[in-house]
Amino acid sequence: MIAKGKNVVLDGVSMVFGDFTAVQETDLEIRAGEFFSILGPSGCGKTTILRMISGFLEPTTGRVLIGGDDMAGIGPNRRPTALIFQNLALFPLMPVWENVAFGLEARGVSKSKRRERAMELIDLVALRGQEEKLPGDLSGGQRQRVAIARALAVEPAVLLLDEPLSALDLKLRQHMRAELKDIQRKTGVTFIYITHDQGEALTMSDRIAVMNQGRVEQVDTTDVLYDDPATPFVATFVGEQNVFRGKVAEVADGFAVIEGPDGSLRGRNRSSLARGAEAMVFVRPERMQFLNGAALDNVVSANVDRRDLEGPFVNLFLKRDDNEIMVHLTNSGAAGRDLEGEQRIGFAATDALVLPAGELARD
Amino acid sequence: MNALVRTYGRTLTGLFVFLTTAWVIGMIVIPQLFMVERSLWVRQESTQLSLQIDRLYNDISLLRFDAQAAPDIDKPAVENKISKIEEQIAELEAQEKTPQKVYTLSNYTRMSGLHFKIFVRTIIYAAMVTVLALIVCYPIAFAVAQVATPQAAAFLMLGLIVPYAINELLRVYAWLMILDYQGVLNTMLQWVGVTNLAKHEWIPFLESPGAVFVAMVYAYILFMVFPIYNTLETLDRNQLEAARDLGAPTWRIHWRVAIPHAKPGIAVGCIMTFMLSAGSYAVPQIMTRGTSGDWFSQTIYRQFFESNNWNVGAAYAFTLLIVCIVFIFLMMLVFRVGVRDIAR
Amino acid sequence: MTTATLSAPATPVRKTREGRWAGVVLNVYLVIFFVYLFAPLLVMTLAAFNAYDYPSVTQWRGWTLKWFVELAGDQRILQGLWNSILVGVGVIVVSIPLGLAGAFILTRLQSRWTGLLYGVLVSPILTPGIILGISTLIFWRNFEVPGGLFLAMMAQATFIASYSMLMFMARLQRQDRSLEEAALDLGASSVLVFRRVTIPFLAPTIFTAAVIAFLQSIENYNTTVFAIGGNWTLVTEIGSRFRFGLSPVINVIGVIFVALTIIAATIYVILKERDRKARAAR
Numbered sequence: 001m002i003a004k005g006k007n008v009v010l011d012g013v014s015m016v017f018g019d020f021t022a023v024q025e026t027d028l029e030i031r032a033g034e035f036f037s038i039l040g041p042s043g044c045g046k047t048t049i050l051r052m053i054s055g056f057l058e059p060t061t062g063r064v065l066i067g068g069d070d071m072a073g074i075g076p077n078r079r080p081t082a083l084i085f086q087n088l089a090l091f092p093l094m095p096v097w098e099n100v101a102f103g104l105e106a107r108g109v110s111k112s113k114r115r116e117r118a119m120e121l122i123d124l125v126a127l128r129g130q131e132e133k134l135p136g137d138l139s140g141g142q143r144q145r146v147a148i149a150r151a152l153a154v155e156p157a158v159l160l161l162d163e164p165l166s167a168l169d170l171k172l173r174q175h176m177r178a179e180l181k182d183i184q185r186k187t188g189v190t191f192i193y194i195t196h197d198q199g200e201a202l203t204m205s206d207r208i209a210v211m212n213q214g215r216v217e218q219v220d221t222t223d224v225l226y227d228d229p230a231t232p233f234v235a236t237f238v239g240e241q242n243v244f245r246g247k248v249a250e251v252a253d254g255f256a257v258i259e260g261p262d263g264s265l266r267g268r269n270r271s272s273l274a275r276g277a278e279a280m281v282f283v284r285p286e287r288m289q290f291l292n293g294a295a296l297d298n299v300v301s302a303n304v305d306r307r308d309l310e311g312p313f314v315n316l317f318l319k320r321d322d323n324e325i326m327v328h329l330t331n332s333g334a335a336g337r338d339l340e341g342e343q344r345i346g347f348a349a350t351d352a353l354v355l356p357a358g359e360l361a362r363d
Numbered sequence: 364m365n366a367l368v369r370t371y372g373r374t375l376t377g378l379f380v381f382l383t384t385a386w387v388i389g390m391i392v393i394p395q396l397f398m399v400e401r402s403l404w405v406r407q408e409s410t411q412l413s414l415q416i417d418r419l420y421n422d423i424s425l426l427r428f429d430a431q432a433a434p435d436i437d438k439p440a441v442e443n444k445i446s447k448i449e450e451q452i453a454e455l456e457a458q459e460k461t462p463q464k465v466y467t468l469s470n471y472t473r474m475s476g477l478h479f480k481i482f483v484r485t486i487i488y489a490a491m492v493t494v495l496a497l498i499v500c501y502p503i504a505f506a507v508a509q510v511a512t513p514q515a516a517a518f519l520m521l522g523l524i525v526p527y528a529i530n531e532l533l534r535v536y537a538w539l540m541i542l543d544y545q546g547v548l549n550t551m552l553q554w555v556g557v558t559n560l561a562k563h564e565w566i567p568f569l570e571s572p573g574a575v576f577v578a579m580v581y582a583y584i585l586f587m588v589f590p591i592y593n594t595l596e597t598l599d600r601n602q603l604e605a606a607r608d609l610g611a612p613t614w615r616i617h618w619r620v621a622i623p624h625a626k627p628g629i630a631v632g633c634i635m636t637f638m639l640s641a642g643s644y645a646v647p648q649i650m651t652r653g654t655s656g657d658w659f660s661q662t663i664y665r666q667f668f669e670s671n672n673w674n675v676g677a678a679y680a681f682t683l684l685i686v687c688i689v690f691i692f693l694m695m696l697v698f699r700v701g702v703r704d705i706a707r
Numbered sequence: 708m709t710t711a712t713l714s715a716p717a718t719p720v721r722k723t724r725e726g727r728w729a730g731v732v733l734n735v736y737l738v739i740f741f742v743y744l745f746a747p748l749l750v751m752t753l754a755a756f757n758a759y760d761y762p763s764v765t766q767w768r769g770w771t772l773k774w775f776v777e778l779a780g781d782q783r784i785l786q787g788l789w790n791s792i793l794v795g796v797g798v799i800v801v802s803i804p805l806g807l808a809g810a811f812i813l814t815r816l817q818s819r820w821t822g823l824l825y826g827v828l829v830s831p832i833l834t835p836g837i838i839l840g841i842s843t844l845i846f847w848r849n850f851e852v853p854g855g856l857f858l859a860m861m862a863q864a865t866f867i868a869s870y871s872m873l874m875f876m877a878r879l880q881r882q883d884r885s886l887e888e889a890a891l892d893l894g895a896s897s898v899l900v901f902r903r904v905t906i907p908f909l910a911p912t913i914f915t916a917a918v919i920a921f922l923q924s925i926e927n928y929n930t931t932v933f934a935i936g937g938n939w940t941l942v943t944e945i946g947s948r949f950r951f952g953l954s955p956v957i958n959v960i961g962v963i964f965v966a967l968t969i970i971a972a973t974i975y976v977i978l979k980e981r982d983r984k985a986r987a988a989r
Binding site for chain 1: 889
Binding site for chain 3: 370371378380382383386387390391395397401505522528530531532539540541543545550581639641643644673676681687703
């Protein structure tokens with residue numbers, strides 16, 4: 001029912017404000033019809049990229065292409081994009097249906113046709129009966145849906161979403177994630193979703209770009225991003241990680257052995273580090289286990305510090321000198337409650353990732 | 364400019380720029396410059412011109428005398444000569460009647476002793492009105508902004524707005540009735556035996572410059588209350604309570620917490636009150652019923668509409684403007700506030 | 708810890724005592740102040756109903772409404788009122804567009820010149836009114852325009868536009884800029900954005916600013932008296948009457964002003980209260 005999505009290409013795009021570089025030269029292709037997220041901490045440049053795609057900013061260098069057409073000099077009102085703002089930006093003095101129909105009004109569609117089309121979209125987002133209300137009289141979730149309907153009314157090829165769920169409470173946020181994903185599938189429109197919430201990005205996206213300090217660190221599908229991060233920043237920004245530092249002592253068959261204060265640890269040598277390089281070993285908490293007789297490639301001993309019960313799983317924190325180690329246990333009944341004192345924990349070399357030492361994401 | 368064009372397009376942005384330019388140039392800057400220009404010249408009657416004319420008249424008399432004394436002279440030639448000189452005189456006299464524009468500072472420097480006295484007195488009175496208004500108004504603004512409950516504050520605000528909304532002239536007129544010879548004050552004094560109205564024994568309040576002063580405080584006091592109120596309203600009440608809880612006496616709470624917070628409002632209130640009183644034409648005009656010239660604004664008015672000497676009037680007006688500008692900068696310096704804090 | 712909790716009550720006792728004294732002094736002061744504010748208005752009002760020929764409350768000759776009748780037949784005053792209304796409407800027409808244009812430029816333009824422009828645009832507020840009248844009079848004389856209603860309107864608009872501009876700026880600074888961006892993003896032309904988003908947002912302020920501009924114009928004396936020439940407005944007519952024998956007719960005008968102000972203020976308070984209740988109900 002709605003025009004199929006278009007692809008978006010950033011070709012050497014950068015953005016400089018005065019002497020501050022918001023976005024360094026970036027090449028990026030977002031495929032037609034995919035749900036693409038740009039993930040990063042606040043101030044990383046993700047909103048700047050969004051505003052360059054929507055046309056509110058002209059890039060300092062490079063080109064933005066949508067469906068193969070260069071967008072240089074084309075204002076936001078003539079681009080095949082629609083933006084859902086962080087605060088939604090619903091027109092407070094217009095009733096819901098006029099909000100939804102505003103894009104059509106801008107295109108000179110007659111009032112009866114506008115109303116008809118707006119009602120279709122109001123049905124799509126399950127708001128029938130609310131069409132005469134003002135946005136101020138709606139709940140958070142309803143306002144969210146009005147914003148989506150309003151953006152879809154102009155039949156955009158690309159829908160840009162600027163953290164639209166951040167103002168909602170947790171339950172509603174989880175519900176709206178599913179709804180957004182569903183609408184994206186139904187309409188086939190390309191979704192570009194900006195967020196600092198990695199959980200949100202992982203659950204909804206087909207692919208994710210992780211940004212830090214104006215630079216895209218990695219673009220990959222969600223699974224690859226989680227299991228095979230390219231940089232220490234991505235490794236620690238997406239999900240939880242245990243980190244061990246050291247120097248590369250040995251390399252063989254795509255694996256590397258790291259010597260450090262935690263002993264010698266073996267992991268996948270993803271970026272082909274050479275001997276002597278400063279390195280970090282990353283292991284997910286859920287890939288670590290307490291040794292009870294089983295033989296594992298790597299073993300570390302540490303003292304149990306505290307236990308956090310999260311419900312379906314349990315987080316156990318252990319101390320080894322300055323390093324804190326986190327182990328994730330499935331809660332099969334009071335898991336880990338009787339663990340005390342020094343424990344030996346281990347992990348497989350295939351579950352450990354060796355990356356060159358670098359900047360970690362701050363919590 | 365780009366941000367404007369992007370949001371409102373070329374046409375609307377062009378309209379905004381055009382209107383603002385017309386306002387700045389056509390209504391603010393150029394009229395002021397014209398006023399200053401006007402203050403910088405006088406029409407001068409050239410003394411040289413009249414000397415020259417006198418000399419030519421002498422020449423004519425001499426020629427006539429010669430013609431009479433010597434009958435053998437060529438009369439038509441002399442007449443011709445005389446008529447030529449007369450033409451010259453007519454030309455010079457015409458020049459003398461349209462005097463020349465001469466640029467000079469004399470409109471400023473030649474202010475008479477009386478006018479200068481009025482000018483200085485006006486500035487001093489205006490400064491006194493400002494100080495008195497500040498002292499009277501600060502507690503009021505504080506009470507309405509901080510002490511009153513919301514309902515009481517709304518009621519008090521109403522009480523402040525009603526007199527504020529009534530015309531300046533009528534506000535002053537009310538005071539005229541009180542201070543008049545047979546006014547309320549003199550009548551009340553009669554009750555205690557100080558005056559006797561039947562025998563025309565009254566205190567002539569209206570004849571003292573103090574009458575203008577009193578009416579002026581009354582007329583402009585509210586221009587002091589509102590700016591201070593606006594700043595004090597934003598002061599978090601917890602700050603006052605914290606200060607009191609730490610053991611500060613009332614005066615110190617005001618000196619260290621409330622007044623520093625109200626500084627921009629105090630500056631604005633002082634500037635407005637000073638400017639209004641120094642430039643007030645209504646108050647002195649009504650309190651003196653247009654008979655005496657106690658205030659500089661009245662002097663200026665007379666230069667324009669009675670002496671018909673616009674150049675001197677413009678010079679006086681510009682002098683008053685300079686004083687007000689100096690006062691504004693003084694306030695900005697004293698209270699350490701910027702232009703943006705003023706006029707909000 | 709224990710000693711600190713025990714000694715704590717000492718402070719509140721001192722606090723309340725001193726606080727209460729300050730409160731009493733302040734309340735007494737407030738009463739005196741409001742008497743000072745309203746007593747002259749009361750004197751003026753009473754004299755409007757006194758049958759004595761000279762405005763007075765002490766020479767009481769009995770209640771009358773004859774001054775109201777006399778006012779209704781005073782042609783110069785009625786003509787002055789009409790002139791005031793004409794000037795006031797003119798001031799609205801001139802100063803609202805100017806104020807809007809200035810506010811848009813100052814709030815939307817990022818430049819180091821905006822500070823200077825702001826200073827120039829608010830300067831008429833800080834300039835004595837007589838100087839605005841004088842400079843307008845001198846300026847227009849070059850175009851052979853003599854003093855009159857037109858010049859009074861232009862001189863008043865010079866500073867009333869500044870007040871309007873400050874009101875619009877305050878409103879625009881509270882505007883959510885993303886609304887205009889959202890409208891643009893949905894394909895609206897800049898004119899449509901202006902008509903459907905910006906103007907509706909500003910509408911209440913435009914209304915208020917127009918009312919205030921009109922009132923300021925009607926009330927103005929200092930500027931008008933220099934620019935009005937041989938013509939007159941209600942207020943300059945009142946001003947010129949003080950020269951020749953006073954009459955209680957002027958008090959009647961005062962009473963009407965007071966009554967209108969109180970009615971307007973009451974309506975304002977009622978509307979505000981209703982608005983507050985409606986908001987609370989929501």
